[in-house]
Amino acid sequence: MSRLPITSRLPIKTLWAHTPLLVLITALVLVFAGIAGAILSERDFRQQKKEQAEAHARVLAASVSGALAFQDAAEAQYAVEALGANPDVGAVGVYATNGALFVRRVGEEGEPPAALAQNLPARFDDGFASASAPVVQDETPLGWVYVRLSSGSTVARWLRYIGVALLLVMAALMVILIGEAQRALGAANAELSRRADELAQSNQQLSSEISEKRKAQNALAQAQKMEAIGQLTGGVAHDFNNLLMVISSGLRLLETRDDENKRASIVAAMRQAVDRGAGLTKQLLAFSRRQKLTPEVILVHERIENLRPLLERSLREDIALHVRTSAPAAAVKVDPGQFDIAVLNLAVNARDAMPGGGTLTISVEAAGGDEADAIAVRVADTGQGMAPEVQARAFDPFFTTKEVGKGTGLGLSQVYGFSMQSGGRSEIESEPGRGTVVSLILPLSAETPPPRAEPAPEQAGGTGAVLVVEDDDSVAAMVCEMIADLGYSVTRVPNAQEALQQIEGGAPVDLMFSDIIMPGGLNGIELAHEVRRRRPELPILLTTGYGGRGETEVQGFKVLRKPYDRDELGAALAEVGA
Amino acid sequence: MAGVSPFARCWIIACALALVGQTPAHAQAADEYAVKAVFLTRFGSFADWPPAAFESAAAPFNICIAGSSSMARSVERSARGARIAGRGVAVRRVGSTSDIASCHVLYLGAPRQTIDDYLRAAHGRPTLTVTDERYGATRGAIHFVVVNDRVRFHIDRDAAQQNHLNLSSRLLSIALSVHGGGAGAP
Numbered sequence: 001m002s003r004l005p006i007t008s009r010l011p012i013k014t015l016w017a018h019t020p021l022l023v024l025i026t027a028l029v030l031v032f033a034g035i036a037g038a039i040l041s042e043r044d045f046r047q048q049k050k051e052q053a054e055a056h057a058r059v060l061a062a063s064v065s066g067a068l069a070f071q072d073a074a075e076a077q078y079a080v081e082a083l084g085a086n087p088d089v090g091a092v093g094v095y096a097t098n099g100a101l102f103v104r105r106v107g108e109e110g111e112p113p114a115a116l117a118q119n120l121p122a123r124f125d126d127g128f129a130s131a132s133a134p135v136v137q138d139e140t141p142l143g144w145v146y147v148r149l150s151s152g153s154t155v156a157r158w159l160r161y162i163g164v165a166l167l168l169v170m171a172a173l174m175v176i177l178i179g180e181a182q183r184a185l186g187a188a189n190a191e192l193s194r195r196a197d198e199l200a201q202s203n204q205q206l207s208s209e210i211s212e213k214r215k216a217q218n219a220l221a222q223a224q225k226m227e228a229i230g231q232l233t234g235g236v237a238h239d240f241n242n243l244l245m246v247i248s249s250g251l252r253l254l255e256t257r258d259d260e261n262k263r264a265s266i267v268a269a270m271r272q273a274v275d276r277g278a279g280l281t282k283q284l285l286a287f288s289r290r291q292k293l294t295p296e297v298i299l300v301h302e303r304i305e306n307l308r309p310l311l312e313r314s315l316r317e318d319i320a321l322h323v324r325t326s327a328p329a330a331a332v333k334v335d336p337g338q339f340d341i342a343v344l345n346l347a348v349n350a351r352d353a354m355p356g357g358g359t360l361t362i363s364v365e366a367a368g369g370d371e372a373d374a375i376a377v378r379v380a381d382t383g384q385g386m387a388p389e390v391q392a393r394a395f396d397p398f399f400t401t402k403e404v405g406k407g408t409g410l411g412l413s414q415v416y417g418f419s420m421q422s423g424g425r426s427e428i429e430s431e432p433g434r435g436t437v438v439s440l441i442l443p444l445s446a447e448t449p450p451p452r453a454e455p456a457p458e459q460a461g462g463t464g465a466v467l468v469v470e471d472d473d474s475v476a477a478m479v480c481e482m483i484a485d486l487g488y489s490v491t492r493v494p495n496a497q498e499a500l501q502q503i504e505g506g507a508p509v510d511l512m513f514s515d516i517i518m519p520g521g522l523n524g525i526e527l528a529h530e531v532r533r534r535r536p537e538l539p540i541l542l543t544t545g546y547g548g549r550g551e552t553e554v555q556g557f558k559v560l561r562k563p564y565d566r567d568e569l570g571a572a573l574a575e576v577g578a
Numbered sequence: 579m580a581g582v583s584p585f586a587r588c589w590i591i592a593c594a595l596a597l598v599g600q601t602p603a604h605a606q607a608a609d610e611y612a613v614k615a616v617f618l619t620r621f622g623s624f625a626d627w628p629p630a631a632f633e634s635a636a637a638p639f640n641i642c643i644a645g646s647s648s649m650a651r652s653v654e655r656s657a658r659g660a661r662i663a664g665r666g667v668a669v670r671r672v673g674s675t676s677d678i679a680s681c682h683v684l685y686l687g688a689p690r691q692t693i694d695d696y697l698r699a700a701h702g703r704p705t706l707t708v709t710d711e712r713y714g715a716t717r718g719a720i721h722f723v724v725v726n727d728r729v730r731f732h733i734d735r736d737a738a739q740q741n742h743l744n745l746s747s748r749l750l751s752i753a754l755s756v757h758g759g760g761a762g763a764p
Contacts, residue, residue, distance in 0.1 A: 066748030069620045070731075071613070075752055137748070138623035139661050 023179025034168035049129035050122040057133035093146040224414035246273040318357030333445040345411035346379035353383030386430040464510030496522035615652035622662035624749035631704035638668040646687025675699035690714035
């Protein structure tokens with residue numbers, strides 16, 4: 001599992017990292033610009049007012065020159081009052097050349113200076129602009145005038161500034177707000193990427209856990225198989241001892257008995273024992289094969305019937321086995337080996353639940369209910385049953401009620417795992433004292449099972465020369481005997497080298513029958529390739545006792561699996577030679 | 579009072595003289611002379627003077643006093659350091675109509691028949707004639723009166739105009755009365 005691609009977040013993150021500083025600077029710049037603007041505006045305003053006061057003073061100076069020159073106070077007062085018609089005009093004074101006040105106007109803010117004998121520079125204080133001007137008529141100084149101008153309503157002026165200040169504050173707030181929003185966005189972005197990182201991390205963890213679990217499951221499956229084999233081993237060893245007992249005692253009897261009838265019955269018993277042993281080893285090989293889950297389409301009923309000998313070995317004599325089928329043609333797609341193990345596990349559990357003997361019933365039937373497309377394999381015992389708390393944990397791995405050393409706790413968990421992996425499920429119905437029914441519910445498959453190999457024709461015979469390559473003398477003797485009995489002429493060589501010499505030497509050989517595992521030099525497969533190269537038309541049959549995967553062909557050569565009997569050998573030779 | 583102009587100083591001296599050791603009647607008369615003297619030195623500033631009124635660029639502005647020697651003294655005092663029409667001011671006493679040729683302001687403190695002679699002599703010249711009710715009802719361009727103990731004056735604009743003088747509206751606005759519309763003014 002790959003990490004989530006998160007690429008474009010880093011540049012954004014670094015950009016927004018500076019946002020608070022940018023916002024602060026912008027807000028400060030705005031405020032300073034506002035203050036500077038206000039100061040400039042105020043200075044400009046004051047300058048304007050001073051100039052206005054100067055202009056008024058000059059106008060007044062011009063209009064009172066006559067009155068001042070000829071000491072006409074009434075006329076001067078008239079000019080002063082005319083100026084006072086302007087609401088901004090406050091105190092006004094007209095002064096003679098000696099500085100004495102000639103006429104005056106008292107403003108709301110106060111009186112003009114009591115004396116003025118020089119030109120005062122225009123000034124602005126306390127909201128009033130004041131200015132003076134000399135009264136001159138044709139170069140003759142006549143006196144001075146003084147004018148004070150109100151700068152208008154202070155409140156109105158301040159209101160104007162407050163308005164501007166409010167606008168500025170609003171702008172600064174907006175900037176801060178936007179900055180804050182951007183900062184929050186950046187933080188959310190960082191949080192998001194952190195979460196994405198976490199997600200990627202947990203994703204990785206999860207995938208590693210999954211692979212760990214898969215490994216554990218594989219180990220568990222193997223352990224479950226070993227468990228099943230362990231369960232089998234006791235019974236199988238016992239069986240083999242019995243078989244060996246039959247054969248060994250039969251051989252002893254054959255040595256001493258001359259009566260043909262007796263001998264025939266002894267040989268028949270021995271053959272039966274060998275058959276049973278061969279069946280058992282086949283099953284064991286099938287079991288011991290380490291294989292992955294390779295689903296195949298199987299007929300459930302048939303599979304269980306084939307399993308019956310193994311089941312019988314696993315059970316005790318005091319337990320009766322019944323197999324009942326109401327759905328003989330039911331096909332499911334499962335791993336056959338796992339299926340066998342599951343059924344075997346259930347049978348062993350049932351056996352252990354019936355220490356005093358009982359009946360084990362395996363039934364194959366439609367699952368019923370709304371599961372029309374499923375089949376149920378139920379394994380029922382008449383044993384002690386399970387308490388509810390045991391039943392609740394029965395499918396857990398390593399949970400067991402058996403004594404230490406007797407159970408691994410893996411049996412039912414294998415059943416559970418197998419049913420889940422096969423797309424089905426498993427159920428337990430149990431009551432203490434009334435037995436247990438474990439059901440494997442598997443989905444039906446629409447496919448049909450592959451056709452089975454046709455049984456070999458009975459008593460196949462043949463003619464021709466067979467070259468037998470076999471290193472083991474006793475096996476070779478037995479095999480040569482059987483081939484001769486089948487009607488062939490036989491030549492036996494102990495190794496590949498001699499086999500090649502025979503064929504090179506022009507000996508009459510119509511078919512080569514070789515063991516695969518041979519000491520020294522070429523093995524059977526290599527020999528087969530050599531022979532095919534030299535005599536492509538010569539039929540070749542190989543044989544081996546190793547389990548492998550149970551193939552009937554290796555690299556294009558037919559293989560006969562050991563052990564085999566005379567009939568199977570005859571059929572294989574006939575098939576290859578045909 | 580360091581920056582006080584010479585004119586202001588005279589004014590103060592005049593006031594001081596008026597207050598020191600004078601009878602009320604004399605004081606009033608002296609005060610009247612002083613005020614009229616100041617006015618006489620100021621009238622020149624409120625009129626437009628044609629270039630032809632002066633003999634040369636360096637010629638002074640002449641204030642001529644006919645008859646009253648006390649007025650002449652007062653004017654001499656008040657005119658000290660004064661400048662009119664860009665020139666220095668000279669105070670001259672005139673004894674006959676033949677002396678008025680270069681007078682710019684002519685105060686007539688003389689008997690009435692003499693006043694008429696002077697007025698006739700000044701007619702058509704660039705001379706601002708000033709008469710005084712103290713010496714009769716004959717009026718020049720400016721005629722001094724005393725109203726409510728204050729020195730005031732009437733203006734005959736036509737008379738000024740006939741002598742090619744245009745009086746400032748600032749002066750006109752101060753006058754008790756203005757006679758004549760000043761039609762045909764340059």
